[in-house]
Amino acid sequence: MNIDSIRNGIVIDHISAGSGMKLYDLLGLDRLDVSVAIIKNVVSGKMGKKDIIKVDADIPVNLDVIGYVDPGATVNVIRDGRLIEKKTIGMPARLTNVIRCKNPRCITSCEQELAQVFLLTDAEKKEYRCMYCETKASVL
Amino acid sequence: MRSLIDITDLSPAELDGLMDTALDIIANGKQYSDMCRGKKLATLFFEPSTRTRLSFEAAMYELGGNVLSVTDAASSSAAKGESVSDTVKVVSCYADIIAMRHPKEGAALVAANSASVPVINAGDGGHCHPTQTLADLLTIRREKGSLNNLTVGLCGDLKFGRTVHSLIAALSRYEGLKFVLISPEELKVPSYVKNDALKKRNIPYTQTTDLASALPELDILYMTRVQRERFFNEEDYLRLKDSYILTPEKLKAAKEDLCVMHPLPRVNEISVAVDNDPRACYFKQALNGKYMRMALILKLLKEAGTL
Numbered sequence: 001m002n003i004d005s006i007r008n009g010i011v012i013d014h015i016s017a018g019s020g021m022k023l024y025d026l027l028g029l030d031r032l033d034v035s036v037a038i039i040k041n042v043v044s045g046k047m048g049k050k051d052i053i054k055v056d057a058d059i060p061v062n063l064d065v066i067g068y069v070d071p072g073a074t075v076n077v078i079r080d081g082r083l084i085e086k087k088t089i090g091m092p093a094r095l096t097n098v099i100r101c102k103n104p105r106c107i108t109s110c111e112q113e114l115a116q117v118f119l120l121t122d123a124e125k126k127e128y129r130c131m132y133c134e135t136k137a138s139v140l
Numbered sequence: 141m142r143s144l145i146d147i148t149d150l151s152p153a154e155l156d157g158l159m160d161t162a163l164d165i166i167a168n169g170k171q172y173s174d175m176c177r178g179k180k181l182a183t184l185f186f187e188p189s190t191r192t193r194l195s196f197e198a199a200m201y202e203l204g205g206n207v208l209s210v211t212d213a214a215s216s217s218a219a220k221g222e223s224v225s226d227t228v229k230v231v232s233c234y235a236d237i238i239a240m241r242h243p244k245e246g247a248a249l250v251a252a253n254s255a256s257v258p259v260i261n262a263g264d265g266g267h268c269h270p271t272q273t274l275a276d277l278l279t280i281r282r283e284k285g286s287l288n289n290l291t292v293g294l295c296g297d298l299k300f301g302r303t304v305h306s307l308i309a310a311l312s313r314y315e316g317l318k319f320v321l322i323s324p325e326e327l328k329v330p331s332y333v334k335n336d337a338l339k340k341r342n343i344p345y346t347q348t349t350d351l352a353s354a355l356p357e358l359d360i361l362y363m364t365r366v367q368r369e370r371f372f373n374e375e376d377y378l379r380l381k382d383s384y385i386l387t388p389e390k391l392k393a394a395k396e397d398l399c400v401m402h403p404l405p406r407v408n409e410i411s412v413a414v415d416n417d418p419r420a421c422y423f424k425q426a427l428n429g430k431y432m433r434m435a436l437i438l439k440l441l442k443e444a445g446t447l
Contacts (some may be wrong), residue, residue: 079432105265107244111223114250121336129332132246136332 009034009060011076012053017041019070020051026065026098029055066093068099068128093120097129103135142443143252143259145269145396147306152313154250156257159278161435164429169202174186175438176205179446181208182235185262186218187243187369191404191426192271196239197428199433200339208235225254232256236446237437239271240264243369258440266300266367272403273306274436278358279421282428285397291357293382296364296409298323303403305333305363312337319345323429324383327366345380345427351384355394363402363409363422388420391419401425402423 014021020038023029029036035056044050055061058079066073067089077085095118101108108114108130117131128137144150148157165172181200185193197207208231210216217227218398224242229252231238238398240251241262248261248268260369263269274293280287292311298304298321308329319338321329328347338345348354385401385408402410402422414420441447 023355028215103245105243105245107224107246107250107264110244111225111250113223114225130246132249133265134245134332 005081006054006056006078007081008058009054009056009078010058011055013050013074013076014044014047014070015051015053015073016047016070017049017051020053020075022064023051023069026069027061029053032057032059036061049055051059062098063069063087063089064095065098067078067092071126075125091120091123091126093129094118095120099128099137101130101133101135103130103133106130106133106135108132121136123135141252141256141258143248143255143261143272144440145248145252145261145264146268147273147310149270155274155277155310157434158274158432158439160437161282162278162431163282163429165434172203172434172438174204175447176200176203176441177258179203179205179236179441180234180341181205181207181437182231183211183262184216184231184238184239184240184242185209185211186247187241187263189241189263189333192241192429193239195430196260196262196271196433197427199430199437203437205236205437222290224250224400228259235393237441237444255444258439258444260436262293263302266302268306269302269403270306271429271436273310274300274432275425276307276362276401276403277310278302278432279401279425279430282424283421284359287311287314290359291318291320291333292360293320293322293351293354293358294329294360294362294364295322295351295354295386296341297327297366297380298329298364299327300367301364304329304362308333310340312343315401317343319343321345321347322349322351322354322360322384323347324349324380326384327380334380335384351386352390353397354394358398360399360401363400363406365402365405365407365409382408385409385411386414388413389419391417394419405439406422408438 037054038140039052070102075087080113118128121129232255237258238264239260245265245267248264252259294304398419399421400419
């Protein structure tokens with residue numbers, strides 16, 4: 001299957017197979033009025049299978065979201081058909097307004113204007129906790 | 141601005157310093173009776189509490205300061221929908237330090253991030269209650285002479301019991317401790333508390349549902365109440381509320397120098413007949429709490445440059 005190369009835009013590569021749609025949702029790519037391609041289960045020498053997202057516009061993407069969903073993913077920035085930047089992500093230490101705390105006893109459950117902040121508490125287990133009540137984020 | 145939200149905000153050296161100050165207050169109370177003259181403590185209690193609020197207020201009065209008090213959320217601006225953040229910004233204009241209790245977890249952090257004066261967390265839902273832990277630590281130090289080399293039994297509601305979580309976190313930084321966690325299956329210590337405080341530091345602990353079998357090895361027995369307000373389901377509360385009741389009969393198997401503690405209020409988890417046993421330390425704990433709150437108020441006001 002072929003997807004045309006993009007001239008100006010971004011390619012999120014090396015996404016773990018199956019995580020592409022989660023990223024699509026969390027990055028809010030459904031709200032864009034440009035071509036977006038999600039390519040699932042691409043054969044990869046290194047990963048076996050991977051997902052790729054191509055966005056046909058040079059938009060800012062929230063790297064924290066990508067790092068949270070898949071810290072191994074890379075973001076390639078394409079200008080005039082050429083790769084001008086390749087960003088590796090890693091797990092962000094702090095996530096702001098990416099996920100919501102589900103603890104009904106948390107202060108964020110009643111004060112809606114508060115930022116939803118999660119802190120990385122255990123990188124090995126990929127564990128984030130609400131900054132306010134310390135409830136663990138649900139697994140994606 | 142330095143606040144106290146979680147007991148681990150204080151280093152072990154700072155905890156020791158607060159206990160030293162508290163012991164000095166006990167020994168030389170008069171020297172402290174005017175230290176906070178002209179200063180005001182605001183006690184914002186958005187959840188019912190008698191002893192914690194009174195303890196804070198007594199602490200401030202004994203330091204020569206004054207108290208502004210909100211005791212009933214129903215009569216406060218919170219009932220009109222004002223945020224915690226806005227409330228403490230306003231109260232910061234009137235008071236030099238705030239002690240706040242709120243039913244929502246994390247409310248104290250929100251307050252500390254917005255206030256321009258130090259905020260002391262006087263309990264945020266089932267999350268933290270650091271000044272109770274200060275009372276607990278001073279009690280153990282006074283009764284046992286040290287916070288090291290002890291077998292500590294925690295009994296009752298170890299899931300929602302915020303005092304238990306804070307105490308485990310604080311004690312885990314001392315040497316030679318062993319924990320025995322005694323609770324019904326449904327009210328066990330949450331795994332994140334065990335992971336963060338015990339497993340990461342290789343601190344030995346056992347979990348059991350049987351108080352009687354655990355009792356003989358304990359140096360400290362920390363009893364807790366099953367709290368009705370933490371349950372969404374009344375049936376669960378009724379089923380679990382009488383899981384453990386400490387009686388003089390059960391205490392016969394315990395060490396002679398056991399220290400029985402309870403954050404209070406008790407309902408029926410410690411029989412009144414135990415009160416006359418010299419091992420009962422829970423009323424001393426309440427007194428120790430006042431001294432530690434005095435020490436804390438002094439420390440935070442000094443660090444804020446107010447004193």
